[in-house]
Amino acid sequence: MKPLDPRSQILLKTLIERYIVEGQPVGSRALSRYSGLELSPATVRNVMSDLEEMGFIASPHTSAGRIPTALGYRFFVDSLLTVQPLEQAQLRELKGHLQPDQPQRLISSASHLLSELTQFAGVVVSPHRDLIKIRQIEFISVSENRILLIIVTTAGDVQNRIIHTRRSYSPSELVEAANYLTEHCAGLGFDDIRTRIRAELKQLRSDMSELMNAAVETGSAAAEDDSARYVLSGETNLLDVEDLSSNMARLRELFKLFEQKTGLIQLLDLSNRAQGVQIFIGDESGLAQLDGCSVVTAGYEVNGRIVGSVGVIGPTRMAYDRVIPIVDITARLLSNALSNAN
Numbered sequence: 001m002k003p004l005d006p007r008s009q010i011l012l013k014t015l016i017e018r019y020i021v022e023g024q025p026v027g028s029r030a031l032s033r034y035s036g037l038e039l040s041p042a043t044v045r046n047v048m049s050d051l052e053e054m055g056f057i058a059s060p061h062t063s064a065g066r067i068p069t070a071l072g073y074r075f076f077v078d079s080l081l082t083v084q085p086l087e088q089a090q091l092r093e094l095k096g097h098l099q100p101d102q103p104q105r106l107i108s109s110a111s112h113l114l115s116e117l118t119q120f121a122g123v124v125v126s127p128h129r130d131l132i133k134i135r136q137i138e139f140i141s142v143s144e145n146r147i148l149l150i151i152v153t154t155a156g157d158v159q160n161r162i163i164h165t166r167r168s169y170s171p172s173e174l175v176e177a178a179n180y181l182t183e184h185c186a187g188l189g190f191d192d193i194r195t196r197i198r199a200e201l202k203q204l205r206s207d208m209s210e211l212m213n214a215a216v217e218t219g220s221a222a223a224e225d226d227s228a229r230y231v232l233s234g235e236t237n238l239l240d241v242e243d244l245s246s247n248m249a250r251l252r253e254l255f256k257l258f259e260q261k262t263g264l265i266q267l268l269d270l271s272n273r274a275q276g277v278q279i280f281i282g283d284e285s286g287l288a289q290l291d292g293c294s295v296v297t298a299g300y301e302v303n304g305r306i307v308g309s310v311g312v313i314g315p316t317r318m319a320y321d322r323v324i325p326i327v328d329i330t331a332r333l334l335s336n337a338l339s340n341a342n
Contacts, residue, residue, distance in 0.1 A: 025065025070282035100340035115234025120314030139174035271309035298331035
């Protein structure tokens with residue numbers, strides 16, 4: 001494919017920007033008016049014809065105007081986009097909600113903020129099992145033989161699981177067991193915890209050993225559950241996006257993808273292999289359910305190591321200049337908060 005000359009680039013940029021704002025096919029008159037170029041409508045039509053032949057734009061059957069293709073959006077994002085700085089009010093909101101003194105809320109807060117600021121779906125994937133380290137463990141009695149296990153990881157993720165026991169435990173016993181596990185296991189993964197506990201529990205009362213062993217096994221199973229790594233917020237915002245809601249069959253497939261989680265987690269995990277913001281437009285994701293959607297994602301770090309990712313899922317017709325900095329800064333603030341919380 002031959003490189004685009006400056007005039008073609010300006011017209012393509014103008015067309016995509018107008019389409020993102022208005023959601024309607026863009027005609028040659030509008031391009032003449034908004035591009036700032038001294039070109040006749042006939043010249044603009046010739047350039048648009050060339051851009052269409054190259055696959056950057058397409059002509060809907062019902063209109064003489066053109067709309068961007070996935071290839072057009074890709075070229076726009078890679079070569080033509082001018083990213084807007086985040087508004088101060090949005091930056092303050094992000095900083096206010098992503099504080100290191102609230103590690104158990106950081107993952108869910110980040111997902112919610114991404115959704116709130118973009119009005120699309122916000123998603124955060126917490127670290128893979130191999131990277132999960134324990135910060136704190138708590139027990140809460142639910143009924144006589146059922147105890148709620150609360151696991152807080154160093155990445156700010158919180159997982160809750162029910163443990164079934166052969167006898168009831170008093171509040172003081174639950175506090176004692178939780179303190180013991182937190183003191184001896186903070187900073188360790190579940191495989192290391194299992195090894196350490198196996199050696200040390202021989203010195204404890206057998207009834208306490210039962211509770212702690214159950215906690216380790218239940219927590220380890222929770223760590224292996226990929227679906228528990230995924231926090232999605234604001235998916236119902238997509239019902240209000242005309243580009244998506246006009247095709248309910250496709251929207252249903254998208255929501256099935258959200259429920260099944262595995263494919264989306266694998267896509268977002270790709271962010272852990274690259275620096276900065278990654279953008280998947282349409283079928284670039286490899287997931288048929290994301291046809292017509294874009295995913296903007298970035299990895300976040302704990303102490304300099306990328307451990308998870310944040311992202312926004314919306315239509316291909318999104319304001320990339322706004323969404324990209326929101327995702328980028330959310331990942332940076334989450335990294336800073338989690339690293340300082342350790």
